[in-house]
Amino acid sequence: MPPSGAASEADVLVIGGGLHGSSSAFHMARRGANVVVLEADYVGRHSSGVNAGGVRTLGRPVPEIPLALMSREIWHALHDTIGDDGGFVPSGQLKIAETEAELDECRARVALLESHGFTHEKLIDRATLLELEPALAPHVTGGIWVERDGYALPFRTTASFRLAAQRLGARFFEGTPVGRIEQRGTRWFAQTPRGLFSAEKLVITAGAWAGQLAEQVGERVPVHPEGLMLMVTHRVAPFCRATLGATGRPLSFKQFDNGTVVIGGKLIGIADLDGRHGEVDFARLVRSANTVVDLFPHLRHLGVNRAWAGVEAFTDDSLPVISASRRASNLVYSFGYCGSGFQLGPGCGKLVSELVLDGEPSLPLEAFAIDRFDLTHAASTRVVSAVAH
Template sequence: MADKAPAAGSLPQGCDVIVVGGGLVGLSSAWHLAKRGLSVCLLERDYCGRHSSGVNAGGVRTMGRHEAEIPLALASRDDIWRVGQEVVGQDLGFVSCGQLQVLETDQDVQNAQQRVQQLASLGYHHEVMISQEEVRALVPAMAPHVRGGIWVEGDGHAWPYGAVMAFYQAAQAAGVHIHENHCVTQVRQRGSNWVVSARGQTFTAPALVNAAGAWAGQLAQQLGDPVPVTADGLMLMVTQRTASFLSPVLGGSSRPLSLKQFANGTVVIGGGLRCQPNLTDRVADVDLLSLAPSAHTVRSLFPHLAQLPVAHAWGGVEAFLPDGIPVLGPSRNDAHVIHAFGFSAHGFELGPIAGRIVSELLCDGTSRLPIAPFSVGRFF
């Protein structure tokens, strides 16, 4: 595939690439591949954006990334999220409001200083230390005990399901055949082609993309790339509307926190809140008691919210890997099989660039961005 894309009509059903998974990574991959001139078929067991892509906190952040993810996060934010209308032809709903990591203790400040210095030594200067006074200037309602912060001016947020639908519509417009409610039951190789069975139909293509999220490990196993991926549930809660008090996205340091206020006044609270997934029914059951610590954190940072009611809570199923970074790259057995999964609760921002990387690997045989740390082979 790196040399020349097959003619669309030369294969059964005229398909060059099969993408398994209709989350943001799968849809982005399908769109990027179609823009490169390939005929693409996308198979999604439920409906697109049903799981982690459509129900996460919507953070578009470069802050706090594993150093291997930083080049991808910066490229995704600046090359795609910021200019979505021009690049994708759809409004991705990105709000560039900045992100602030709150430092509540002296130890938090010390750890943050070390973090920023380490990033600077690697050539990254997007994370900036700011003082207690600067934090108060950005967020006047912040509790006085906060010592300072790390600030990233270019970060922000987007509405997850809206972003998924933007790539859905862009993929459709580019000619991608999207098949929802198509559960993949079998994948096998026949000659140089991959044969995928789903909902009583057979789809055939020489290239395959595994973007199946929490269920990608099962597909990787069939493809000869067993990976220690686990599925877990993640929860979020949203409050009733309240007067505007917060512009940037907030993250915690010593306490897990993800906090943002939307234009309608509602406040979304997250921060890696885990719950038990039900993989049979493909849902995550909300555990209200486990939401309490984040609620207490918000109250301590913003005492005026103590009586603000929580209107709704929900959960989604996500794939986690032991080292917390994704598998993104070719199979050990076939360069025409690309894995893109296991983003471990921080893949929303990376989804658009992951799709571009998938298209580069299949069309050019290499990626413009460094992806060696994400190799599936690191687990062997």
């Protein structure tokens, strides 16, 4: 079926209006591409609009670090780049050790990064930690400090990328779920309730739903959804400046200027992919609240105001897929950010624009190739058959 009109045609179709879709659209539109973004719900409805806002290079898997450092530079220049700073506060991020063994872990981590040439994570002792955050409980032993990390407002950031892309001519269609995708000749077609959209190039940034679209092209990715939870407390007098995580237990913690405290840290609730929503598991939230009270005993009577869960995509090796398709031409994927994709959004959108428009990214992306899971499978099959012989 031919496309039904000019509004349905573009140079590039982007499926998914989260931060990664909006940032990719912005970076491509900036380079003159005619971009259409198709979003099933509304822009920022899922992970990108409801996350903890952590802008964190700290604690990244080594292959992600160059991407995170590149993205961080965009964060620091966000206002000049997209006309809004997304509420970015360069508060610094701390990873707290609570025992000597955890401090040894931090020491080993910093040494590992230094052996790869990365010096952004600094080991700090107990005195420095307490100087940075005097309200912490006295049992802490030290940790890791990254000064140029921080936090931002997720929905505002995603909306700002969308608006910046729109100012450059990108068109966003909300309430437009894509069903079938198909490449015919030199064009991609995306079927939606609004009709058929078509373009020469296709970008899939559909978060937890991206695996279903990749499967249509015959590319199976071990990706599954999780409902990640957050809670927000009542307001309390300022006591904490940095964004905090812990070494021995899951935690992500920050106090906003308005006094509320946002508490998360990959807390797993319930993900309903078909229903397109996440649900809170209150019993699990309690564990996290206990961690916070251990670290900041003065918060033990602070009430929780609200809690929610967002649906996020997790891969089997905890790395995203940022890759050209290995099966079809003019198709690029960017999804599976495993609970840490907010910080990467500004930078990965740029890398996607390079993959789409130049065919070559400015940073190596082999670790994020879509076929790495087949290769792992093939390699383990080879090992098994070698052992058998």
